[in-house]
Amino acid sequence: MNNRKPTLEKISPQFGSSIFIRKHEAYIGENKPFWHFHPEIELVYVNKGQGKRHIGNHISYFNNSQLLLIGSNLPHNGFTDRLTINGSETIVQFKPEFLGEHFFDIPEMDAINKLLERSKNGLLFGVKTKNKIGQKIEKLAEKEGFKKILILLEVLHVLAKSKDYTLLNTDGFSFEAEPQDSAKIDIIYKYVNKNFTEHITLDEIADKVSMTVPAFCRYFKRVTGKTFTKLVNEYRVVHATKLLSESQMNITDICFECGFNNFSHFNKIFKEITGKSASKYRKELKKSIA
Numbered sequence: 001m002n003n004r005k006p007t008l009e010k011i012s013p014q015f016g017s018s019i020f021i022r023k024h025e026a027y028i029g030e031n032k033p034f035w036h037f038h039p040e041i042e043l044v045y046v047n048k049g050q051g052k053r054h055i056g057n058h059i060s061y062f063n064n065s066q067l068l069l070i071g072s073n074l075p076h077n078g079f080t081d082r083l084t085i086n087g088s089e090t091i092v093q094f095k096p097e098f099l100g101e102h103f104f105d106i107p108e109m110d111a112i113n114k115l116l117e118r119s120k121n122g123l124l125f126g127v128k129t130k131n132k133i134g135q136k137i138e139k140l141a142e143k144e145g146f147k148k149i150l151i152l153l154e155v156l157h158v159l160a161k162s163k164d165y166t167l168l169n170t171d172g173f174s175f176e177a178e179p180q181d182s183a184k185i186d187i188i189y190k191y192v193n194k195n196f197t198e199h200i201t202l203d204e205i206a207d208k209v210s211m212t213v214p215a216f217c218r219y220f221k222r223v224t225g226k227t228f229t230k231l232v233n234e235y236r237v238v239h240a241t242k243l244l245s246e247s248q249m250n251i252t253d254i255c256f257e258c259g260f261n262n263f264s265h266f267n268k269i270f271k272e273i274t275g276k277s278a279s280k281y282r283k284e285l286k287k288s289i290a
Contacts, residue, residue, distance in 0.1 A: 019148060020093040023141040025083065035186040037075040040093040041119060043155070044068040044079060045130070045137040048087030051080045052238060054189070055122040056169030057225060059234045061242045067130045067137075069159060071120035072096060074169060075185070090138050092152065099149070111160035112153075122168035129162045184209045185223060189231075196235040197259040202228065236260060237273045244282045251278045 020040070035054075050063045054077040055070060062079075070076055080089050096104070096116060104113040115123075133155050140151055159165075191208055192200065205228060206216035220228050236258040243254045252263055255278075260266035270278045 018094065018098040019140075019152060021090070021141050021148075023088060023090040023138065025088045035075055035077055035189045037073050038093070039072045040095050041072060041116060042068075042070040042076075043092040043137065044070070045090045045134055046080060046083075046087070047089075047134060047138065048085075049080045049083040049089055051082070052077070053079060053124070053168070058122060058168040059238050060168075061238050061245075063245065065130060065134070067125040067134065069115070069119045069123040069125070071116065071118075071122070074120060074122055076122070077189070088138065090141060092137065092140060094152070112156045115156060115160040118167070123159075124166045124168055125159065125162060126164035126166075129159065129164045133158045184219075188220070188228075192232055192235055196232055196239070197257070199259070199261075200232060232259075233269045234273060237270050240266075240270060240278065241274065241281065244278060245285050251282070254278070 044066070045068075046062070046066045048065060051061075053060045053062060053066070053068070055068070056074055056076070064084075066079070068079075083089065103109065104116065136151060136155055140148060140155075143151055187209055188205060191205060202213045202216065206213045209216065211219065217228065220226075220231075224231065240254050240258045243249055243257060244251070247254075249257065255263050255266035258266070260269070267277055270281070274281055276284070
């Protein structure tokens with residue numbers, strides 16, 4: 001497919017800048033998320049939007065806002081499905097050595113250095129940290145030169161001091177791999193994203209990347225650290241969490257809507273992935289909203 005976006009994404013800051021910043025206030029429908037990685041560290045702040053987080057081996061759904069820091073070569077998909085009225089998404093990308101090879105090695109930068117190390121697993125920050133620096137991140141897009149560097153360092157300093165975060169990709173899956181590996185994974189994830197509510201056979205998915213079934217199973221486990229069945233189940237459960245929180249559908253209907261054809265199997269997989277049953281998940285959700 002010659003028109004498919006490259007999966008090793010090339011990022012070019014504007015002339016005279018070492019940081020790439022993009023802020024948009026409406027979801028750009030043509031700019032579809034794709035599975036990619038890059039050597040740049042990526043800071044993502046979504047203010048009033050919703051979408052799916054897919055970072056390394058982690059998949060979850062967010063609603064309203066999120067603040068993420070994604071380390072070098074950690075594969076991820078784009079994040080926003082939809083921005084609400086007055087919503088925005090700000091993305092800041094910079095190379096680990098953008099201030100020089102050893103800048104973050106000096107004692108004063110020790111906390112930030114450790115933060116950048118942690119970011120290799122993908123970091124999701126909580127409400128307290130989002131509220132503290134969300135506006136500052138949004139303003140980065142308006143700043144130039146020295147002021148932009150100073151504000152970015154301030155933001156990184158706040159993130160480095162924050163205890164209010166979750167590690168997303170805890171098993172450390174990142175791409176130091178060949179770009180062609182990433183291209184195959186991109187095809188697989190796109191196909192699953194489009195078809196997870198249907199039954200996807202191993203023959204069908206192996207054929208998409210021109211492999212035999214045994215070769216595909218070995219390859220997929222080596223590159224992602226999980227089986228293909230587990231990936232499909234994760235997609236289905238993430239979709240189920242979305243329906244549990246956003247719809248009035250009963251849990252049995254949600255089970256079939258997400259591609260499961262057996263309710264007890266759905267409950268078992270849902271609990272394995274989220275740590276609780278679907279009914280408990282919905283109950284806790286109602287409590288947190290009330």
